[in-house]
Amino acid sequence: MLTQNFRGARWRKSTFSGDSGDCIEVADGLPGLLPVRDSKDPDGAALVFSAEAWRLFLAGVRTGGFPAGG
Numbered sequence: 098m099l100t101q102n103f104r105g106a107r108w109r110k111s112t113f114s115g116d117s118g119d120c121i122e123v124a125d126g127l128p129g130l131l132p133v134r135d136s137k138d139p140d141g142a143a144l145v146f147s148a149e150a151w152r153l154f155l156a157g158v159r160t161g162g163f164p165a166g167g
Contacts, residue, residue, distance in 0.1 A: 103132050103143055110136055123151075 099127040106124035114120040120136040124143070132143040146154070157163060 103127075104136075106132065108134070108139070 103124055107126055108122040108124050110122045121133050122136045122139075124132040124134075129148050131148055133146065134143040135136045135141060152157045
């Protein structure tokens with residue numbers, strides 16, 4: 098199990114989120130890793146993905162690989 102403290106990380110959310118409170122945030126500046134957390138729970142756990150796994154996930158989203166309601 099990977100446990101890290103990301104308190105000093107620079108978190109950001111998508112500009113597509115607008116003012117909605119239902120967002121995820123990602124942290125930049127961690128070579129090879131991409132932590133993701135729920136913006137409503139900034140002190141909660143973060144899921145950590147490899148940079149390559151995150152790239153593949155985004156590619157799938159962009160090409161419709163994850164249909165809504167599926």
